[in-house]
Structures are given as structure tokens and as C-alpha cells.
Amino acid sequence: MNFKNILNNPIFKILKESVAEIGLKSYIVGGYVRDLIIKNSNKKDIDIVVVGSGIELAKKVKKKLNNTNKIQIFKSYGTAMLKWNDVTMEFVGSRKESYSDSSRNPKISFGTLQEDLLRRDFTINTMAISLNEENYGNLIDPFKGVLDLKNQIIKTPLDPLKTFSDDPLRMLRAIRFCNQLNFKIEANSLKAITQNSDRISIITNERIVDELNKILECKKPSTGFIILEKTGLLKKIIPELSNLKGVDEIEGKTHKENFFHTLEVVDNISRHTDNLWLKWAALLHDIGKPLTKKFNKKVGWTFHGHESVGAKMVYQIFKRLKMPLNDKMKYVQRLVFMSSRPIILSENEVTDAAVRRLVFDSGELLEDLICLCEADITTKNPKRFLQYHENFKIIREKINIVEERDRIRNFQPPISGKKIMAYFGIEPCDKVGIIKETIKEAILEGEISNKYSDALTLMKKKGLEMGLKPNENKL
Ligand code: CTP
Secondary structure, three states, rough: OOOOOOOOOOOOHHHHHHHHHHHOOEEEOOOOOOOOHHHOOOEEEEEEEEOOOOHHHHHHHHOOOOOOOOOEEEEEOEEEEEEEEOEEEEEEEEEEEEOOOOOOOOEEEEHHHHHHHHHHOOOOOOOOOEOOHHHOOEEEOOOOOHHHOOOOOOOOOOOHHHHHHHHHHHHHHHHHHHHHHEEEHHHHHHHHHHHHHHHHHHHHHHHHHHHHHHHHHOOHHHHHHHHHOOOOHHHHHHHHHHHHOOOEEEEEOOOOHHHHHHHHHHHHHOOOOOOHHHHHHHHHOOOOOOOOOEEEEEOHHHOOOOHHHHHHHHHHHHHOOOOOOHHHHHHHHHHOOOOOOOHHHHHHHHHHHHHHHHHHHHHHHHHHHHHHHHOOOOOOHHHHHHHHHHHHHHHHHHHHHHHHHOOOOOOOOOOOOOHHHHOOOOOHHHHHHHHHHHHHHHHHHHHOOHHHHHHHHHHHHHHOOOOOOOHHHHO
């Protein structure tokens, strides 16, 4: 197989010339080759293996490109990284590696191309394309990567126990590739993941989260999460999710199986959004259920307060996984906290007041919250399924009507605290808050409209009731 006509990016011409000039055998390897064969041309990372050190080639390429970007050099690894437009090139000296049991830091020594390819994770990532003059564009495929790509198999080139033990992150990569590409993990490799799952503990949280995010970004993330669970990895990474598994039964009463329900919700939402954080909210929306589960003889199983417990758990999980504790985390927390609100609405007759309260409480999260709640409809009862979706349509219509009329979103009180203080001649105190709250509640309940004149009348009435003295000149 030859790829000389497919290497369209002008960068390859420069690479070829540079390789010829420095006279070190060099090859494109890894994901770029894999994606080229499966005709995915979006990849912007090009990994280049140089038999020798990668640094000299990187310098030559930089010069030829008149590239003003700085080369990042990692001398002890013989590695250099160069950015050019939206392309990132990594130049690595060919090597063989072995890892110790307790560390991710390999002992590195020089190796041949074949040895370099053999130490890689999966056969589909062990192919190389020559950048050398004599066989430019030729595919080198010593471990039958093309065949495995064709058969849609994720398989390690070495004994999987060794490959996974060398770098346990590869267990997550296997599951992620399986999910992304819709491939199968070969039986021995899958078995080895289960056997090695404890070793995930030596991997940094940042790298783990990176893979989890890539699984969540797939079209059907449940595929990945089911394998994570089956292999025992999920229990090590997010045990709170594994705890959602199972159904209890007392006096013939059961509750929903929350693990598979959760995955169904994540799949549902993935059909409507690429928003990674909305997907995290879907993944964690029921996370508080195991801790709040109770059996009540009259009503059966309850999960009272699981949303607020769940919101607290979001913080703990993000913190443990060293995910950023920023507004993304707060967004996920708020969605988990509010995740039952629209559902309750959809089960009953939808009143204007309930819609106004939902709009007020969710603010700019409203669309995402409704999207999450629609994804949360996983009932297998077709009549209820239809009814809930129908109710959500009504909710959406009502939101539009109420919003147009009452402008509740990003609610600003029609009367300010300053005005209340001036009119009644009072200093800042709880009375100001009580009057403001009374006006807000009346607007949300639909007792008055969201207008200055109505709010003013109510302010006067409430102030009188509280024994305050009006001052008409201060209006
Ligand atoms: N690799 C490996 N073990 C890892 C990570 C990477 O053997 N834990 C090898 C694989 O050959 C891989 C190459 O290094 O193809 C480049 O790694 P990376 O850029 O992380 O992944 P890609 O395969 O390019 O795919 P993606 O960008 O989707 O992660």
C-alpha cells in the first residue's frame, strides 16, 4: 500500500525534503496513519518517528517552514514538538521502553522502527508510513494493523497483560477507541483489562478524565461505560456510578435500575447536544440516589433530596478527579440540583405559575435543563412516554408565552431596594427584603404583572401592613 498521493498537506513535502537532507530514516506513525486509512482526514496531530533523535529533524523542518514558533524540546526523550498553523508535529526518536510496576516513567533506550512499533498500544496504531526517498509513502505494517482495521478489532501487538501493565491508561484507550470507532475489543485484550484494572491507580486523574471526556463525546457513550463497568474500571474511577447498579425489592416493590437508566439518559442527550458538561450532568443526574434510597411501606421506594445530595457529590467527584472546580462544575451541580423540577411539572397539569418559577430559578440554564429532563424520559410504558413528551411540548410553549408576557428570565425586580427605602424613609433592613420578596412572589404566582405600576401598588399596600410611613414626594 502506498500513500504518496494521499499525503496532501504541503507539510509532507517539507518533511520529505528535510528527512533527505538530514539522512535519518523517518516515518509517520500512530493515529495519523490509522485515521488516514479509515479516511478520517480531521487529524491535526502528526507523530513522526526518527531512527535516531527527533530534535535535529524538528529543527530542519522549522527552518524550511520559516516557522517562528518555538520548538519544545525534551532532550532526555530525544523528542521535539513543533506547531505550524493548526498542525502539531511531534518528532520522537525510535525507542524501546520498559516500565517498572509502580511507575508510569519508562526506562527508555534506543530501538529500531520495528521495536518502536511493537511497544505501542494497539495494532491499529502500529502502522508507519515512510518519509524516506527510496520508499516514500509506503505503508509498513508489521503487526497486521490494516487487517484489524478492516475487521474492526482493537488488539494489542504484544501479550495484552504486558501492554496494559506497561501503561494502564491503554485500558481506557481501548475502551475509548472501541466506542469512538464502533470496533470490538479482542477477547484476550478485554480479559487482560479486567485482570489489570487495579493498575489504573497509577495513572494521573488528568489523563483518566481526558479519556472519560472522549468517551462522553462519542455518539453513544453507554457502549464505553458498560465496558468500563464490566471490566471493573468504573468502580476504581467513579465508584459512585457503579453504586447506581442493581434493583432492590421489598414486599414485591422494586425501584428503577439507575445505572442503565443513567446511561440511557446520556445516550439520549448525546443525540441532541455536543455540550460535554451537559453530558456530565446527564451522567451524574441521579448520583445521589443510592445515598437517599429509603423504603416506605405506603409509597414504596423513595429518593427524597437526592438532587441536593447529588449536587454535593458532583463537587466531590470533580475534586477527586482533579477536574476544574470552576463555573463548568457549578453548571453541572445546578443542573443535577434542578434535574427533577421539570419532570414533576410534566407529570401534572402545567400551570403558568409553575412555569414562571421554573424560568426564574433556572435562568440561563433553562434550555439545557429541559433538554436534560426530556432525555430523562426512559419509561418503557409507551403511553406515559408519549404523555411526558407531550407535556414537555406544552411546557416549552408555555415558557415562550409566559416569557414574552412576563419577562421572568434574568428577572430584575421592577422596584429597587433604594426606591423602597426612599419611599418609606428607612435604612437598609429586613423590611426592604420582605417587601421585595413579596413583590417577586406575587409576580411569579401571577397575582400581579411584572410591571412597575403593579409593583408600586403592592409595595405601598405591604408597607402599610408593616406599619411603615409613606412619603409620596419620594416617588
Ligand atoms: N500510544 C501508545 N500508548 C499510549 C498512548 C499512545 O502506545 N498510552 C501510541 C499509539 O501508537 C498512538 C500514538 O502513540 O497512536 C500517538 O498517541 P496519541 O496522539 O495520544 O493518540 P492517537 O492514536 O493519535 O489518537 P487520539 O489523538 O485519538 O488519542
